[in-house]
């Protein structure tokens with residue numbers, strides 16, 4: 001079993017964060033989203049992984065993952081170039097996969113329970129493919145699968161008006177080698193892409209059994225800023241958080257807090273977990289860091305009230321205002337305007353930024 | 358749709374034909390690889406097929 005990890009896409013819904021890097025490297029609980037996928041693949045016994053690159057972030061992704069040895073896996077890079085669809089991405093991996101089966105994992109997805117059960121379920125039968133499903137409240141917004149009592153997929157419908165089930169396809173699939181011949185027969189859809197759902201549908205029409213596995217724990221597609229915050233909250237809720245850094249006497253630290261050994265919480269600061277604070281970051285006196293916040297490396301918080309937020313790193317935040325539900329890109333600084341005249345906020349804001357003041 | 362790829366002989370990075378064709382001659386996208394990859398590295402048959410079906414590999 002091989003792994004194909006999709007790491008292309010423009011990340012347009014995550015601008016301006018993705019102006020400077022690929023969406024798969026946005027950190028959740030101080031770890032790039034893509035690393036969760038690598039860990040899930042490894043845990044499922046998949047150690048030969050093809051990482052499919054688009055136009056954006058090729059160098060950054062290779063710099064982070066390298067040859068995979070630091071994760072105990074072996075990585076081959078596959079350059080898809082134009083985003084011609086998920087089935088095109090899979091097709092680009094044909095020489096890498098060879099005669100094997102493979103797991104295809106969308107690199108901006110993150111899920112609680114990993115993929116071992118999905119892979120095992122696929123391997124227990126003679127299936128053309130296996131798909132991960134999750135129950136959703138709004139099935140008209142998703143690709144939906146109809147399944148029989150044994151969990152075999154009988155039908156796939158894209159955003160149905162009258163959904164037969166509430167089981168949505170999430171971004172993780174297992175494919176037999178048969179999919180490659182199917183992809184070769186596919187035609188681009190109305191949007192000019194080779195659709196993975198068309199590939200699965202064709203496998204089904206060819207008489208292949210399609211296995212399904214309902215993912216019980218949470219699952220998040222981290223395509224939008226609010227999804228990053230939500231994923232951050234979910235991961236911080238579950239993760240073991242270790243206090244290894246310095247907590248000065250006179251600091252108030254409550255709940256579960258991950259504090260890197262080089263990070264500091266100074267006297268007069270309050271940190272209420274779950275919170276993650278990365279290397280070389282300092283929480284100064286008068287600062288409040290509230291639940292579900294991750295503070296990336298090399299950041300200094302000077303008297304701010306910050307909660308339910310992700311600070312990617314290299315930031316100085318000294319505003320006396322409260323910052324909540326926010327995503328701050330690398331090197332973003334938020335100062336204070338209290339003593340400045342004329343009264344008012346001062347902004348230097350990048351393209352596609354979103355502010356609520 | 359037929360998907361044509363080329364594997365860098367030096368580092369093993371796999372590059373799609375649409376990527377090779379868009380620049381004809383390119384430095385291998387493998388991070389520390391110095392190889393030069395060319396559309397001409399594909400077989401004659403692959404090049405001809407790609408050129409005859411170029412439109413479907415564009416957006």
Ligand SMILES: [Zn+2]
Pocket residue numbers: 365366367368369370385386387390391392
């Ligand atoms: Zn190379």
